[in-house]
Amino acid sequence: MDLNFGEIFLWEMLGTATLILLGAGVVANRVLKKALGFGDSWLFIAIGWGFAVFVGxxxxxxxxxxxxxxxxxxxxxxxxxxxxxxxxYVLGQLVGAFIGAVLAWLTYKLQFDTHDEPENTRGIFCTGPTVPNYAWNVVTELIATFVLILWILLSPGATVGDDGVPVFGNGALGYAAVAFVVISIGASLGGPTGYAINPARDLGPRIAYAVLPIKGKGSAEWNYAWVPVVGPIVGGVLAGLLFQILPASS
Incomplete structure (x- = not known):
């Protein structure tokens, strides 16, 4: 596959916009009190995000x-x-993440307008720690992302072509296999920070939250915003470096 800059940007933007639309959408469905999915189920969110990855x-x-x-x-x-x-890739992902967040807000605008705790809606868009300690929060995001990227590189029977396209070993599952990995990460490692495991997934929607006209909204928490960017980047890089030295990489 030999795509130019514009083609890569377009497909990554479309895929990431869909990812965030569905991912932020499932959180909005659980958090906003006049949404049909309102309740208290972490697994509901983990499954929704997992299959948002599959669709995107x-x-x-x-x-x-x-x-x-x-x-x-x-x-x-x-x-x-x-x-x-x-x-x-990165520019398309960031732009797509912003667009997806705006579309999720538009979908649930009436529920946002009638929510009685608008100051607590930031978590619909981006992540935050349950126990703030930025160094440890980075470690959490690093570990979770490391698992995801290493799985992509080493999943049984998988190959990654020279064009960067992962071809997963279980052809029957395809991208759904990634969904199960993301669900597993969310259910197991998502508790401390909300498992961004994707800098664009957090930064694009955080920017959207900061600029959208959500009445009574809270802070975008920019002091934390670097954590879900740095942690996943370091985790991804470390997974790539480990892949280089493992026998399976040859």
Whole structure:
């Protein structure tokens, strides 16, 4: 596959926008009191986000379905994606994440308008720690992202072509296999920080939350915003470096 900058940008933007629309949408459905999904179920959110990844990745298939700068960087470090293509991937992911967040807000605008705790709606868009300690919060995001990227690189029977397109060993599952991994990460490792495991997934919607006209909204918590960017990037890079030295990478 030999896509130019614009084509990579387009497919990554479309896939990431869908990812965030469905991912932020499932959180809004659980959090907003006049939504039909209102309740208290972490697994509901984990499953929703997992299959949001499946849908977004399926749409972004022509570009390799990275939809995550940590994936892009991990594959680049593992020599599976050209460094020259990284800016197109990351820019498309960031723009798509912002658009997806805006679309999720539009979908639930009436529920936002009638929610009686508007100051607590930031979590619909982006992540935050249950126990703030930025160093440890980075470690949490690093570990969770490391698991995701290493699985992409080493999943049984999987290959990653020179064009950066992951081809998973279980052809019957395809991108759904990634959904199960994301659900597992969310259920197991998502408790401390909300498992961003994707810098674009957190930063794009955080920017959207900051600029959208949500009446009575709270702070975008910019002091924390660097954590779900740095942690996943370091986790992705470390996974790519480990892949390079493992026998399976040869």
């Amino acid at each position: 990745a399926s749409i972004a298939n022509p570009s390799g379905a990275h939809i995550n700068p940590a994936v892009t960087l991990g594959l680049a470090v593992a020599d599976k994606t050209a460094w020259a293509d990284v800016p197109a």
